[in-house]
Amino acid sequence: MNTALDFSEIDAGMLAEVGGKAANLGELTRAGLPVPPGWVLTTEAYRQVAVGLETSGEGLAERARRHLLEASVPATVHETIVKAYTALGDDVPVAVRSSATAEDLPFASFAGQQDTFLNVVGADAVADAVRRCWASLWTDRAVAYRESNGIDHAAVRLAVVVQTMVDARVSGVMFTANPVTGRRREAVIDAAPGLGEAVVSGAVNPDRFTVHGGEILERRAGDKRLAVRALPGGGTERVEATGDAPGEELCLTDAEVLALTELGTRVEDHYGTPQDTEWAIDHDGRLWLTQARPITTLYPLPDDPRPGLRAYFSFNVAQGVMGPLTPMGASALKAVASGGAGMFGHGPADPLDGPAFMTESGQRLWVDLTTAVRSKAGRVIMPRMLQLGEARTGPVVDQLVTDPRLSLAYTSRRPVIRGLRRFAGRIHAPSRVLLALTRPRKALAYTARVGEVTDRRLRLPADATPEQRLDHAQRVLVNAFPFIVSIMPIVITGYGLFALSSRLSGVPLGDMQDVLRSVPHNPTTEMDLELWDLSTRVEPEPFRKEPVAELVRRYRAGTLPPIAQREITKFLDTYGHRGVAEIDLGVPRWSEEPGHILGVIANYLRMDADAGLAPAALFANGARKAETAIARVAAEAGRKGRWRAAVVRFALGRTRMYAGLRELPKFYVVKSLAGVRRSLLQVGEHLVGLGVLDTARDVFFLDLREARAALGGGDLRGLVAERREAHERESRRRHVPRMLLSDGTEPEALATPAADGALTGTAASAGTVTGLARVVMDPMGAHLEPGEILVCPSTDPGWTPLFLTAGGLVMEMGGSMSHGAVVAREYGIPAVVGVADATHRITTGQEITVNGAAGTITLPS
Template sequence: MTFNYIMPIDAKDVSLEMVGGKGKSLARMASAGMPVPEGFYLTTAAYKDFVEKNDLQKTIINLAKPEIIGRTLSFESAAKRIQELIKEAEMLNEIENQVRQAYGLLDGQDPPVAVRSSANAEDLPDLSFAGQQDTYLNVRGDEALIKAIRDCWASLWTPRAISYRHQMGIEQDVVAMAVVVQIMVPSDVSGILFTANPVNGERSEFIINSSFGLGEAVVGGQVTPDTYVVDRKTKNVKERIIGPKAQKIVYRGNQGTELQDVSEKERNKSSLSEELLKELSSTALEVENLFNGVPQDIEWAISDEKLWMLQSRPITNLPPQPIEVIWEPTPPARILARRQIVENIPDPCSPLFDELYLTEGLESPAKGQKRKSFFVGAGPMFVTVNGYAYQRFDFPQVVDIQNEIDKAETEEEKEKVISRIWQQWDDLYAKMRDKSDSAMEQHDLELFLSELSSEDLKAFNEWAKETDFKDLAHDVTMPNSRNPTYTAFNKTQTNENQIKGWKEKAMPDLLATVEEWQKFDYKTALDEELLRGIIELATAGGRYWSSNASHTFGVAKSTDDQLQAFLRETLPDHNFISGHFLSGFKSKTLEANEDMYKIAKLIQADNELFELMVTTPPKQMMNALQNHPNSGPVVKAIEEYLEIYGHLGYSLDFVEPLPIEDPSGLLISLKTMITAKDYNPNKHQIDAAGKREQAMQKIEPLLDGLQYWQFRYRHWFTHRFYFIREEVMFYLTSGWPTLRLLARELGMRLVDIGSINIPDDVFYLDTEELTRAINARKENSAIKEYKQLTAERRELREARKRLHPPGTIPEIASNNPGVAFKETQVKNDPNSDILKGIPVSPGTVTSPASLIKSPAEFEKMQPDSILVCPMTNPAWTPLFAHATGLVTDMGGILGHGSIVAREYGIPAVVGTGTSTQRTKHGQTIKVDGDAGTVELILDE
């Protein structure tokens, strides 16, 4: 009989399209002589002919679309109907006959077989289809085998499988199913082996999970198996954890399997001997070598001391190889903190950004100026350690303090030094605060009074008549405090002059440079001109920040800090924070969200567009919109939105794509808006404003006399300058769209000549290296070693992303008074379930956590959950529509997340340092935005 649907298990020259991912890897192992159970493949041709002859394809594709239930997607109904079609359709005689014939050729009478699905889209790089299609064990006899094959075909259309393909952008009309049929291995022990540690990426370790019985108990998570960590080179066990192995899967008579309890005595035994562990590890290494050294996820079984390989696939989402690092600055830098502009650079810096922005750009205002360095040892203000950006705190006073702390030999002595220095600083700040500038303070008081209502002004004047203060203006405008925050930006004229410099000099200078290069014809430009544009735009961005914008930003931050300090010192028992009184005001960020909401309403008004947005994967959404006949106004509105806000990226580092290039993040946010029940940003603002009024009503009876008017003044003063934070930050990356255009053009040219692999590799070279590549291109040659160099640097950056940079370097510097009051990451006890942070938006909430570590995970955001993330910037704002609270690793009182949380009226605690490490997605946590704590609740 001719087998046009059947291939032997050790077939050579098989393809993914013929036998699917599982089948292809099995064929490779079997043909190489690996211990693979006997069997055969029913190829995808059988599935395709079955579908074609029963005229099912068109119906299946029409059905394989999500159904909108409420405002969420469901594939349940589609899956049920498709599976019914497949199970009811007539099996082709030719397929059935060939299966019977192939089965009859296996050893034994009606031998028990495993029937496994093998789709042509599974086990591809970066995709994981594990567990999405079905496997049938201990199948005996022709009829049972034919039924199992039909069930495998039907499992191509489970809700989970359809949903995953939809989410990953895999067209439903290209998928097909092969079936693997193999003699069952009556396993005594079975499990999984990873040829690299799937948790931390360590390539020197094998991880083995094993248990008694058939392997599905381990694969399906039905038992807690034994775990062995094995050294790749020596094959010796580095760590051994004996799991309870309470149950095992065994044969159930002549058909199927069942779960059986394991005896107490057997549970405590190691499921694998030293000899079997070494044999298993050695065989696994052979398998990995067979697949060109790609780390493998291997299913195996042992029966009567014989080892069998059942399946092998690449480990999906394997982390980069971990790296060992030391958190030490490069001299002359000594004391560092993750603060200021660094708060906008959550990831390791790309080499080009490190050079052009962090070093050259931020230092550019000081270039050519003859002035004494701020720092002991001179050098730049910003540096990187293991790729992460830090601000230096090597000011003479801070270094002197650190020297004293370092000299202390015991913890008790260190505490005494720190306590004494705090007292000295308190005295110093008190003297600075008490320096009265009568004219400016009188000006500020009069300005404040001029903006009071007539009723409030009358109340103030009546109170003032009753007082006998020698300097009323000073006492009202400058609270009696030793907090250092009152020493800067404490006068309206000072602050307004700072803002004026930003409006009239810093911002126009930056925009002029951006506009100049926007007009530039980069397509016809010389390579050198492209590089010059990249340098000038990056430098202009850095100059904008360090010449003025950082200080203008500091106006808003300092005034907010001053209100916070006043509340904490005046009413220490009431947990008031500045966020109580700054909620519900307009801001640049809220304007962007309102503009996005206008687009959402356009979509909601058209049922077809609504359905398209809800049912289309983000990466395909823009293209789908552009091709829809009704979408003209929506597409135009999105383009206009991106023209205004598309430069607001997810990181300050220009290595990251911007929304104007890849709007999928924006489209996810739009989808979130249109599917959110009763979402309206204006309602959030109204609710937040209502909470602000409630806080005002609560605090006013607690204050009288001078303290009451000090609060009223401080609130007025803070609100007066609150707006400037978002204005300053809005322009921070305004040059990046043009810079990335120039870089991409240069990158494509260097790809064409053979110097780099992809255009974005330009960000992994410095300007000297780029100049060398440009000069080589003039000679029609390439710097070929740059391909490996950029690949290594890219891989290093990815590995560094898994590091957790300390808030200060050295960590003991967090106790230094010169650093502590500026820190944006609180040091927490790793063993405590209570994380401390900075309280920035009031209220208390207990909800599940949505752990979102990057924009790539935006779709994980769940309604009515607490957003837990490294930090936020304007690109994250739409997630707040679903959030009941906010927790971040890094941040301060005037960070983006703080402002938006206040606008939305949700509790927020920032700067916890380790929240993204300590919290699991979906875990219940409690956020107290008044006390500044996050409680990690162990879910039962």
């Protein structure tokens, strides 16, 4: 096997042989782009030197580096290096660069993880630099980066690029899409005199240029106080700039900026995706491209063929599910949304397509708000709705309406009114509001009956065929929302009366939050309280001593102590359809994987909580505070008229009766999803029998259409493996925009940042608490000591068992009526939601003060 290849012999398909950097340089060379000449020492050479290298265990990085630095290099490899280097010319200065097989990939760039050696002169110096490149595959940072991206150390190899140095007058980096805002086709260029190492390493404040549509939008001079320059005979030096204002003059002309942008466009067009490039301009004015890699941090764009700028809102963010959805989970939610859209007269011809306003990107669902943003009615209604459920998005929408590309286009309110009338008629809103006002027992009985009918609709004969199960699944999903949402007029009546009481009494809504403490009929709080109560009844010994995995094994074997076995089974019979990220029916339920619940019980039993701080006692105390609050608000109303006091007492009594029902529709929808999941697992078993899938759960990496087509046979195991790998990769994404424009812009990134140290959000639950923060990104296995303040991205009901011991709550997402805010109020814990980057700006163990009435978090100075 040839261990040295010229760039002209390399293409993008040779990743395993030459690594990511070399594959890109070969591809760019073959595309006719201006790449300095060079060659690559292939991964075969590394393999020969790395024989016997252990890739696991303690001290891995240090052991691996030492092995590679001390191992003997085969004579044939050394001869190849000398011969290929000599072919470039006599003592030509070169850059020696690492090129790993896990590098410059579409999902992980690994930029800067391995070493580069500049201005290397002489064959022996090149051979030494090659060895040091091999060792740099095992730097601590490279090992940690691979582990964080789920890449197997043993599968990674390293090639080494040897490329002719450019004697650069000026050099730098260029992104062909704005890496901060995400806007596509907006080039961002950083430039400084000398070699690009100064810019890449962050050693200099470079000049910055931003270009879009052939127009230079920004020219910003950096201080450029440092330049890295090549030394005669090899090596580099850092040269400090002299003078009072060395950085005032820009180091690129406008013509050079536009030429760079044109080059970037060619590179992006070749790859079909935005690129992070390195470039240099030599002293003759010639432009060189020294590297290109994908920009891996950009969020993928929705595939939407419609013209013009479009604005999307993250459905996942609204639901508190930051991770990706399984293909079946997304397919199911599209079917549910189709049923909902049909209630307004906008259902699609095929429910499996999903409604026109819903699209998919990054394995998450997005809601197209363009029509609402561009309509007079939408601009009135939407900000108010967002303030309740996703407060941070409201100001973003306010900013969007000023964009001339999203100018007002729909002025008539008739379509909105027509749709609302249709919706209200379908759910019998007037009659149910009247029922809620006049016959509360019947209203509550109706909500229970919806649950009973939902359970009946989920039943299927045990001998149902796979085709029948898929037919049934589609019926359940499409009809779930129209039926279950009929509860909402009753819920809205409760909150409407809450607002009326504020108006009649003159007490601001923010000062009435105690009325909403410890409300009855909330299935989520009932579940949490039952779980705590269960922990006080079970035999404590195994939960205090044994790890969760052993508890799960014993529960499944039926060998837990008798009370624990019986009570946990009873709990899961009622609530086992729930789980973390439960809107995705591709995610296992607690009944399937009870480890989370058993771990929560174990955590409760390890606590030494005061009896007065037990959740049941706190919940009862909250109910008493609510009655006191009602009396106070009624008294304020009475000062304006005796009849007002009576109306307020009546109204707030109804509010408490119905407010907890807000969680009930989702409870029933999730139960429907869990029922469909159980049925689809049987379809999966059938497909395993046909040889289509490996395991029954693989069915969730198909969508509903694909599952039906698979009944005809075939082999989808490769497709499932690809999708599972992509899902795991996407689950590691660290940032998901709440809003996204079709040109890639993340509008929130354009907002003016808050003052240093200021953490503000939406007031969600009144009260002030000072305590230690506990940052939790995933509730599975999380432990929260009594009184600690939970800091998290968002929550769904799978998180709420943690609320029982939390002293306060801080969430990055949500509004005053979002799930986490509602439950926090019911538990009486101070909460602030919609706090930008809270999980990064607050650290575990830090003492913070949460003011749930003011919407502020104070950090230590």
